[in-house]
Amino acid sequence: MITENRSTPPASRHVNDYVDTHCHLFWETFSDDLPDVIARAREAGVRQMLIPATDFATFEQAAEIADRFEGIFLAAGIHPHDAGELPPDFIDRLRMLAQHPRVAAIGEIGLDYYYDFTAPHVQHRVLNAQLELAKELDLPVILHNRDSDEDLLAIVREHQDGTLNGQFHCFSSGAEYALRVLETGFHISFTGNVTFKKSRLDPVLSLVPDDRLLIETDAPFMTPVPWRGKRNEPSYIPRIAERYAEARHQSVEHIAAVTSTNARRLFALPSPENTSDHHE
Numbered sequence: 001m002i003t004e005n006r007s008t009p010p011a012s013r014h015v016n017d018y019v020d021t022h023c024h025l026f027w028e029t030f031s032d033d034l035p036d037v038i039a040r041a042r043e044a045g046v047r048q049m050l051i052p053a054t055d056f057a058t059f060e061q062a063a064e065i066a067d068r069f070e071g072i073f074l075a076a077g078i079h080p081h082d083a084g085e086l087p088p089d090f091i092d093r094l095r096m097l098a099q100h101p102r103v104a105a106i107g108e109i110g111l112d113y114y115y116d117f118t119a120p121h122v123q124h125r126v127l128n129a130q131l132e133l134a135k136e137l138d139l140p141v142i143l144h145n146r147d148s149d150e151d152l153l154a155i156v157r158e159h160q161d162g163t164l165n166g167q168f169h170c171f172s173s174g175a176e177y178a179l180r181v182l183e184t185g186f187h188i189s190f191t192g193n194v195t196f197k198k199s200r201l202d203p204v205l206s207l208v209p210d211d212r213l214l215i216e217t218d219a220p221f222m223t224p225v226p227w228r229g230k231r232n233e234p235s236y237i238p239r240i241a242e243r244y245a246e247a248r249h250q251s252v253e254h255i256a257a258v259t260s261t262n263a264r265r266l267f268a269l270p271s272p273e274n275t276s277d278h279h280e
């Protein structure tokens with residue numbers, strides 16, 4: 001007969017503490033099992049998650065998720081894909097949404113020249129206005145960049161007067177560009193893209209200083225190997241952290257510590273709740 005020996009705690013699996021700084025949990029693909037997705041994230045150590053909206057409707061959906069679960073934070077913003085048909089008062093509406101107590105950033109905003117959903121000059125106008133709003137509200141920004149390296153950096157530089165900060169999310173450009181991004185004071189984060197066989201991101205990963213490095217899934221997109229082809233979710237963050245650790249010749253524990261510290265500093269997140277943390 002096996003008796004419980006209370007003097008010996010169960011063998012504990014060490015779980016690192018992570019912040020997934022970019023996951024779109026409002027996507028329909030999560031609607032059936034969101035509580036399980038969030039439970040798996042917490043088991044993997046991902047205790048805080050930031051959901052960037054892409055427009056007004058997705059902000060409302062993200063805010064509902066933040067009402068239901070602890071550790072969920074929000075960004076209010078208009079994605080370049082959705083910048084085409086905005087009401088004239090869109091900045092006033094964003095300013096109001098940003099009053100939500102879980103809003104940590106203006107995002108995701110930026111430029112996307114890969115898809116031509118919105119003309120570049122319209123994307124510029126919408127981005128400029130949102131960068132000004134971020135400065136007015138003293139919030140960091142979450143930047144989306146697809147095939148728009150030079151224009152995006154030029155616009156950020158125009159607005160950078162020392163008060164603007166933020167994240168170049170899903171970084172996929174080269175080392176030389178990363179160095180110029182770092183000169184603006186911004187942070188850089190990568191997704192499952194660093195696990196892809198064809199990834200040339202290791203040299204970029206290794207040049208980002210510890211205090212500018214963030215981590216994200218961009219779920220449900222950019223699923224890391226070996227789950228490529230499936231839906232991405234925040235519980236895959238440790239896999240991305242492993243690749244960070246390999247490329248940077250640092251321990252996974254170190255990656256977890258610096259990316260979490262940076263995320264909490266940049267987005268002014270509170271210390272994570274201990275109540276939802278029952279690791280065994």
Ligand SMILES: [Zn+2]
Nearest residue numbers: 108144145170
């Ligand atoms: Zn994006």
Ligand SMILES: [Zn+2]
Nearest residue numbers: 022052108218
């Ligand atoms: Zn995104």
